[in-house]
Amino acid sequence: MNLLNLFKKKKSYICELMNNHLHFSCRNALEPCCSANVGPAFVSDLSNRESINDFVKEKMKYIKMLKDGEIPSNCKNCVHLKPFEKTTDFRINKITLNHYTQCNCACIYCTQGNRTFEKIKEDENKPVLFDVLKFINELYDNDLIDKQKLYIDFQGGNISCLKNHEEIINTFLHRGVGTIYIPTNNIVYLPVIEKLLVSKKGELCTALDSGYKETYLKIKQVDKFDKSIDNLKRYISAAGNDSIIIKYIIVNGYNDNLDEFKMFMDKMIELNVKIIVVDIDYRDIIDGAFTIPKHYYDIVHYAEQTCKEHHMDLGIPPYTKSVLERGYSIK
Ligand code: SF4
Ligand code: SF4
Secondary structure: OOHHHHHOOOOOEEOHHHHHEEEEOOOOOEEOOOOOOOOOOOEOOHHHOOOHHHHHHHHHHHHHHHHOOOOOHHHOOOOOOEEOOOOOOOOEOEEEEOOOOEEOOOOOOOOOOOOOOEEOOOOOOEOOOOOOHHHHHHHHHOOOEOOOOOEEEEOOOOHHHEOOHHHHHHHHHHHOOOEEEEEOOOOOOOHHHHHHHHOOOEEEEEEOOOOOHHHHHHHHOOOOHHHHHHHHHHHHHHHOOOOEEEEEEEOOOOOOOHHHHHHHHHHHHHHOOOEEEEEEOHHHHHOOOEEOOHHHHHHHHHHHHHHHHOOOEEEOOHHHHHHHHHOEEOO
């Protein structure tokens, strides 16, 4: 062994997600992130968890490891690792709630589709994997939350199937929160979403993916196109259109044609929706070796033109943008 290596100073790192994020996962664990790497668990079994002090101790242990140049095995090669910078604020400013796995539709591209999702009836509530509220209240009690910045991201299944969604949302509103992001299939109208939108604390995002109900049925596997549109109308008339995001995920062989997309855009104009996101089915992006067909560009081009004409915002997620720019996806 080269003796000099013994005295070489190890590089120090920092991970913002490790410092300030919390992910309540469907693996029953509490983790810093839900990135592809999935970092170390701060608490490995929340249904049988240790005290809040144990969580803080564990978290600070990993932060120190990074500072000392010891990268936890789950974090190796992660893009979120950055050169060390001194920071003193370790309060939580983002919480992802991924502790439930039920949904009342079955999108063919759902990440959870082939794993834990159970297709359930529209009005049926299933129990969650574990109780997040007790832990969240303790975080507030111990001043471990940055209330101004706190961003809540409901992932998991669909929020209408989460038994205590209303109680969770009301707890955040009562104890202090910046923004609550609600991805929803919008099949069930929820007064608490309307309340959030009216209070300007919420963002609703729904993937409609279609202009015709027949296409919706093929993609979502439930016949709820009209219901979803009606619910959108209700939210917009109660709270305006500032915080409502409608997605069109281009799914190969299902909705990847200009006629469908034009119909979708006509509906959005009629509903006075102001924020559109165009994306590509992640399976084509992540699985790799997918050459973007010309008609995908026609759809994106039509989206750009129509949004400009009607003063709508168009979002294209960064990774999708880079795939569109290079013309193909790689694994
Ligand atoms: S370095 Fe990556 S894997 Fe590790 S905690 Fe941060 S985001 Fe997660
Ligand atoms: S609405 Fe969301 S959670 Fe439900 S099946 Fe579709 S992608 Fe999955």
